[in-house]
Amino acid sequence: MSGNRPATSMDVARAAGVSQATVSYVLNDRPGSRISEETRSRVRDAAERLGYVPHAGARTLRTGSSGVVLVAVPDIPQGPLATGLLEELDKELGGRGYTVVQYGARRTKGVAAAKAWAELRPTAVVADASRLTRAGIEVLRAAGVKAIIGMGHAPMDDVPSLLTDHEGVGALAVRHLVERGRDPVVAVVPREEGLREMGLARLRGARSAGVPVTAVDLAFDEAEAAAFVAGLKGGEGVFAYNDEYAMLLLAALHDAGLRVPGDVAVIGCDDLPLARLTRPRLSTVRPDLSAAPARMATLIDRLVRGTACGDVDVWTLQLIERDST
């Protein structure tokens, strides 16, 4: 049973006493094929008995389309938001008959990454926008990829994208701090590779709110946070880039004996589950992703069927006011 090679549709055909074509017609129950109910069940029985599983590669070769949606996940450690988004997207696309596959993409990008993806002849590709270059997109198109969707902060002119509204996050956070009467407003920009660009985008948004905003570069490091906090005079409102940085600052402020929000107000972004547990409770900007998976799935499906072109979505932002501001 286990030393043998996998059963093929030909094996099933022999076992059921029919031709291989009949097996194919039955198992895919192609509409318009004229096979008697009796033969159908004989074929299905044989397939079950032999443990037949179709060969995706062969099918792809024959039909010219794999039904695979390749998701190239970013290198940045994934939070619960991204994980949840992918899970929902998987469910949506699975329900429409696609096979969702995540591809680790070890640091490659551009044409090199695109070539690796193209080998699988995916029907669609969802990729971190920072991995996509124009030349890479050409490679994918040439390999027959029907739908290409970018995720990230920079709008790609060539492919529809799910954009994170980083500017909006910054603007919303700063407006809130101003409303609460905070005067020097400070925006933290993370120094880490991959986060820095987004930090700068959020800073731009912060500055668009109409008040002067001081930018401060910060690595995710307790000593640096302590040094930053030591320079505060009191009264500041700090937009901490995200909840993780906000938690870093809350700890540093606690160590320095500063009161939140009495001396300094802090606001994060993401509404992480763990960030609800800080004391004081952390105010934050929550990106609402709940509508994204279904819309992405619909868009992919339309692009594959060729009935629609690009469409850019933007997340909805919501301010969650707790105790830290």
Next chain:
Amino acid sequence: MSGNRPATSMDVARAAGVSQATVSYVLNDRPGSRISEETRSRVRDAAERLGYVPHAGARTLRTGSSGVVLVAVPDIPQGPLATGLLEELDKELGGRGYTVVQYGARRTKGVAAAKAWAELRPTAVVADASRLTRAGIEVLRAAGVKAIIGMGHAPMDDVPSLLTDHEGVGALAVRHLVERGRDPVVAVVPREEGLREMGLARLRGARSAGVPVTAVDLAFDEAEAAAFVAGLKGGEGVFAYNDEYAMLLLAALHDAGLRVPGDVAVIGCDDLPLARLTRPRLSTVRPDLSAAPARMATLIDRLVRGTACGDVDVWTLQLIERDST
């Protein structure tokens, strides 16, 4: 350029003025093939010019082996530990010529999941042990999967596994609490689906340490945590299942006005980056995964080549003592 069908090795052959076989020999540079250097470069040029990318499905069909390592990730939200493990594993296997692909596996398990995976004809499968059943394993074997590796807490008798030493975590945590003179020792068992079994395993380990341990069921919920904390008398040592639960308890203890570690000691598990930011700093049990990816990759490679059989790894545990115990 973009309305065309993808270039095949036959197209490359025509462009280079050679046969398709020659193209295959050159691009895979098969040792022992006698092709002149001049022809080789002509072929490579043509391939580059046409943007040729091999068709993985066709190759799989021909060779009978895909080189794909399918990783079926668990449904439980992934922490940085698991993410890091996968990333390293990806790198290791990528370096050995495998293609690592993550498969979302929307809640399916057993035979249904195995059939879905088998369609891709992976060379190896790394799966959450809770998704693997004996029948499922048979399906994979029958589909030609050479290496099957389980991850999780229950040792599978049939496949080698990377085991989390949940018992060890419990035992180590409780021994530490006892050393610090804590008298009633309490172990938290999470109520969430998927976490509960592991919680029970950690509880067994906790009880193997030789002192009486009270178990308490807890959902990840602030109100429940507050109710639990309200029942404490003081002096307790609490093993909180993991860092997230520990943070939940720290918040509840803070709200109740109890001092940590003065009144109650708390220890977690995982050494999450965010958990280093609590005040007091959280003591924890850190699973050391650094050796796992390389060992898993080696094991997979050996199983594929048929030069080795099973081998069970266990993570190394380390106690990190900070301020909460």
Next chain:
DNA sequence: ATCCAGTGCTTATACGTATAACCACCCCCC
């Protein structure tokens, strides 16, 4: 001159599937 060994390719085939095209049969109706 003939044979042998090597070099540099080409020809032919099989992998597993989906589907267009064809075929045999039966029944009914003029």
Next chain:
DNA sequence: GGGGGGTGGTTATACGTATAAGCACTGGAT
């Protein structure tokens, strides 16, 4: 008794690749 139209299949082929087997030629050695 012959044509027409449904019913229930079968035969043949192509998808793109890897590789075994063969073939033409060249340059010695016998």
